[in-house]
Amino acid sequence: MHPLRKQRMQWICLMLISVSIATALIGYILRQNANFFYTPSQIANGQAPIGVSLRAGGEVVVGSLKRARESLLIEFHVSDDWHSVKVTYEGILPDLFSEGQSTVVTGKIDDQNILHAVQVLAKHDENYTPPEIAGMYEDRGT
Amino acid sequence: MMNELLSPELGHIALIIGSCLAVFQGVLPLAGSYTGRVRWMQMGRSLACGNLFFIFLAFLCLSNAFLSDDFTVRYVAQNSNTLLPIYFKFSAVWSAHEGSLLLWVLILSIWTAAVALLSNGLPLQFLSRTLAILGLISVGFGFFLLFTSNPFERTFPLPPIDGQDLNPLLQDIALILHPPLLYLGYVGLAVPFAFAISALLESRIDSAWANWSRPWTLASWCFLTVGIFLGSWWAYYELGWGGWWFWDPVENASLMPWLVSTALIHSLIAAEQRGVFRSWTVLLAIFAFSLSLLGTFLVRSGVLTSVHAFASDPERGMYILLFLSIVIGSSLTLFAIRGPVLMSASSYSGSSRETFLLINNLILTVAVAVVLLGTMYPLISDAFGLGKISVGPPYFNFFFVPLTFILLMFIPLAMRSSWGHVSVKILSSWLIQPFLLSFVVGLIGSSMLAHWVGETQNSFSALVTLMCVSWVFMMIFVDVKEKLKLSTFTKLPVRYYGMVLAHLGVAVTVLGAGLYASSGIQKDVKMGVGDYAYLGGHEFYFSDIKHDRMSNFLFTRAEIIVSREGREIVTLKPEKRLYFSSPQTMTEAAIDGGLLRDIYISLGEPLDNNYWAIRLHVKPFVRCIWLGGAMISLGGLLAVLDKRYRRRKIIKRDLENLSAQSVPEM
Numbered sequence: 001m002h003p004l005r006k007q008r009m010q011w012i013c014l015m016l017i018s019v020s021i022a023t024a025l026i027g028y029i030l031r032q033n034a035n036f037f038y039t040p041s042q043i044a045n046g047q048a049p050i051g052v053s054l055r056a057g058g059e060v061v062v063g064s065l066k067r068a069r070e071s072l073l074i075e076f077h078v079s080d081d082w083h084s085v086k087v088t089y090e091g092i093l094p095d096l097f098s099e100g101q102s103t104v105v106t107g108k109i110d111d112q113n114i115l116h117a118v119q120v121l122a123k124h125d126e127n128y129t130p131p132e133i134a135g136m137y138e139d140r141g142t
Numbered sequence: 143m144m145n146e147l148l149s150p151e152l153g154h155i156a157l158i159i160g161s162c163l164a165v166f167q168g169v170l171p172l173a174g175s176y177t178g179r180v181r182w183m184q185m186g187r188s189l190a191c192g193n194l195f196f197i198f199l200a201f202l203c204l205s206n207a208f209l210s211d212d213f214t215v216r217y218v219a220q221n222s223n224t225l226l227p228i229y230f231k232f233s234a235v236w237s238a239h240e241g242s243l244l245l246w247v248l249i250l251s252i253w254t255a256a257v258a259l260l261s262n263g264l265p266l267q268f269l270s271r272t273l274a275i276l277g278l279i280s281v282g283f284g285f286f287l288l289f290t291s292n293p294f295e296r297t298f299p300l301p302p303i304d305g306q307d308l309n310p311l312l313q314d315i316a317l318i319l320h321p322p323l324l325y326l327g328y329v330g331l332a333v334p335f336a337f338a339i340s341a342l343l344e345s346r347i348d349s350a351w352a353n354w355s356r357p358w359t360l361a362s363w364c365f366l367t368v369g370i371f372l373g374s375w376w377a378y379y380e381l382g383w384g385g386w387w388f389w390d391p392v393e394n395a396s397l398m399p400w401l402v403s404t405a406l407i408h409s410l411i412a413a414e415q416r417g418v419f420r421s422w423t424v425l426l427a428i429f430a431f432s433l434s435l436l437g438t439f440l441v442r443s444g445v446l447t448s449v450h451a452f453a454s455d456p457e458r459g460m461y462i463l464l465f466l467s468i469v470i471g472s473s474l475t476l477f478a479i480r481g482p483v484l485m486s487a488s489s490y491s492g493s494s495r496e497t498f499l500l501i502n503n504l505i506l507t508v509a510v511a512v513v514l515l516g517t518m519y520p521l522i523s524d525a526f527g528l529g530k531i532s533v534g535p536p537y538f539n540f541f542f543v544p545l546t547f548i549l550l551m552f553i554p555l556a557m558r559s560s561w562g563h564v565s566v567k568i569l570s571s572w573l574i575q576p577f578l579l580s581f582v583v584g585l586i587g588s589s590m591l592a593h594w595v596g597e598t599q600n601s602f603s604a605l606v607t608l609m610c611v612s613w614v615f616m617m618i619f620v621d622v623k624e625k626l627k628l629s630t631f632t633k634l635p636v637r638y639y640g641m642v643l644a645h646l647g648v649a650v651t652v653l654g655a656g657l658y659a660s661s662g663i664q665k666d667v668k669m670g671v672g673d674y675a676y677l678g679g680h681e682f683y684f685s686d687i688k689h690d691r692m693s694n695f696l697f698t699r700a701e702i703i704v705s706r707e708g709r710e711i712v713t714l715k716p717e718k719r720l721y722f723s724s725p726q727t728m729t730e731a732a733i734d735g736g737l738l739r740d741i742y743i744s745l746g747e748p749l750d751n752n753y754w755a756i757r758l759h760v761k762p763f764v765r766c767i768w769l770g771g772a773m774i775s776l777g778g779l780l781a782v783l784d785k786r787y788r789r790r791k792i793i794k795r796d797l798e799n800l801s802a803q804s805v806p807e808m
Contacts, residue, residue, distance in 0.1 A: 015504075018504065023512065026511060026515055026541070029540050030515060030516060030519055030537055032537075033533060033540070034520075034531045034532070034533055035531065035532045036527070036529050036530065036531055037530035037532070055532055055772060061557070067749060067750065071668070072668050072755055090666070091755075092666050092746035092747065092755045093743075093746070093747055095747075096727070
């Protein structure tokens with residue numbers, strides 16, 4: 001084979017191999033780190049996996065927000081009008097978080113179906129509803 | 143007088159005329175280049191200038207409507223307010239969809255006119271095709287504006303007395319500059335794209351082409367760099383929570399073209415100097431522009447907030463998607479037809495500058511694939527009903543942290559290697575000594591840092607960061623020393639200093655980001671007046687809290703005295719603001735900044751009994767992130783200014799390369 005052509009072939013093979021390894025790895029890690037969204041009803045019915053990072057959302061139940069005396073530990077219920085899920089979180093809540101408003105939390109569920117959140121999101125302006133929640137009500141409407 | 147002259151209707155008409163001129167610009171020179179009509183080909187230049195004039199006029203009219211509070215214009219009413227200071231009224235022009243698209247079109251016209259006026263050295267046929275392609279892109283966006291998102295639309299019959307407000311988050315100086323700079327970068331990538339397409343049309347991808355393409359690519363890459371770093375800086379101090387990069391889809395949309403254009407400026411060097419990677423370079427130019435179109439699509443169509451939002455305004459989303467598929471589809475088809483002809487016939491060994499540049503390109507391409515998949519996967523999954531998914535920072539960090547370090551290690555290797563071949567013996571001699579030295583520097587540095595912070599969380603990654611960065615610094619330093627031995631300071635080309643500065647900038651940014659992740663600490667605390675908190679060897683004393691008002695917002699301001707080892711350093715005053723025009727509460731962080739460390743405090747929500755939730759940060763070397771960004775952009779600017787790209791030189795080279803082609807003498 002012509003040396004130039006041989007070199008080119010080597011490069012092409014090398015690139016093909018690295019591209020396929022990269023794609024496989026990216027796909028694998030992507031699946032590992034993708035947080036699926038569950039509604040409070042799905043969690044209450046035990047459809048959500050325990051101990052896996054996931055997202056949940058709904059309306060913060062009015063009167064459910066409780067704070068610890070000495071720390072920033074917070075507890076509240078998130079509901080989709082049918083079921084509600086207890087959420088715990090330690091830290092600062094976003095500016096637009098309040099009872100009666102919608103929220104999306106990321107965290108893991110324990111065996112008592114309590115969601116331990118590591119991140120709490122509120123809608124970031126008054127015109128915006130988290131898409132998952134808009135979708136949740138839409139699905140129910142139909 | 144001015145107000146009546148520059149009416150929204152005039153703007154609308156100017157936009158229509160500008161778009162019509164763009165149609166001619168897209169058709170005439172191209173047709174002329176195939177039928178050999180020199181007159182038609184020459185028209186490209188004046189049409190580009192005419193297009194710029196009318197689009198600029200349209201932009202002036204819209205700005206005038208904002209500055210004179212003309213709330214009969216719907217777009218103004220939605221995004222401005224009489225209470226806004228004048229400079230925010232002006233920046234509100236591009237704060238939402240319609241206006242920012244007009245800015246997009248204006249910037250495209252500016253780039254096109256710049257190509258038309260500064261490229262006297264280009265062969266007429268090549269220039270006319272390039273201008274025609276830029277004209278066609280301008281047509282696409284001009285029609286998009288006119289038919290789906292007209293910024294000049296009036297609200298009849300009842301205009302509001304006052305407008306809604308500009309989102310308070312956007313009321314910031316960095317945000318006045320961020321979008322135009324980012325767009326200058328995004329849209330600027332249309333120029334190398336047009337060069338690549340017209341080179342494909344002529345089946346000539348040679349080193350002259352790479353030479354023409356390089357300054358334009360570099361210039362838009364510089365703007366993109368400044369835009370991205372400015373956005374990150376804004377997120378750091380304005381969003382109020384101390385992060386600098388969030389892997390937000392909007393950020394990713396700007397990162398992808400940046401990564402590809404970074405690869406492009408490197409492969410263009412190899413294509414120009416050695417004639418290698420030519421078809422690959424063309425492909426990169428196509429991808430760079432396609433990804434900036436994709437970015438525009440993602441940010442501007444509303445798909446990002448939700449696939450449902452996309453459905454609520456399908457016209458806009460469908461239009462950009464259609465435009466995107468036409469651009470990508472036709473350019474890739476052209477590439478498939480013409481690409482094989484371009485296969486380069488040059489040889490180089492496995493250890494050479496070519497190979498290292500190739501590795502650079504591979505790493506950057508993998509990085510783009512990571513970002514692209516991570517950004518698109520949730521959208522695709524939602525669109526096909528596979529479940530609602532979000533992909534968070536852990537995914538991106540998993541790939542980006544190692545990729546960045548590998549890329550960093552190859553920077554000095556590529557800089558110091560020669561074209562063609564460099565022996566393994568020389569390579570290993572470079573590696574061993576600086577490696578040991580940087581290991582020592584890393585150990586000393588990370589233990590000093592651990593001592594200073596007091597509770598370092600991850601001293602191993604601090605060590606790795608410091609080691610790699612100091613290694614790169616040493617290698618670059620040695621390179622400069624050796625180059626100066628062979629030449630004098632003034633004789634080395636400006637672009638060499640640009641390259642050194644930009645690469646040092648990359649190392650500085652990695653230093654900042656690495657130490658932010660490894661040694662930066664933060665804590666959320668509950669504090670009342672008179673309370674103390676401790677973090678990173680600092681003492682925080684909550685001394686006071688006040689409520690007051692400014693012209694357009696109410697605020698609550700805490701006063702926190704920071705001291706270290708008994709010495710008072712600074713009093714920081716984080717705020718919570720409530721703007722009158724919208725019910726949003728805003729967090730204004732207070733920062734005591736320095737090159738060596740930032741102390742950053744943000745005020746959270748009020749708790750019971752006058753207690754407050756407060757977030758404290760101590761971040762060593764965080765400003766290196768943006769300092770490095772400034773160095774990268776400045777380095778790029780120096781490279782653009784190199785006299786290699788000046789007109790005369792190009793003509794000479796061009797004549798040498800293409801004696802067959804007739805070039806008009808100046």
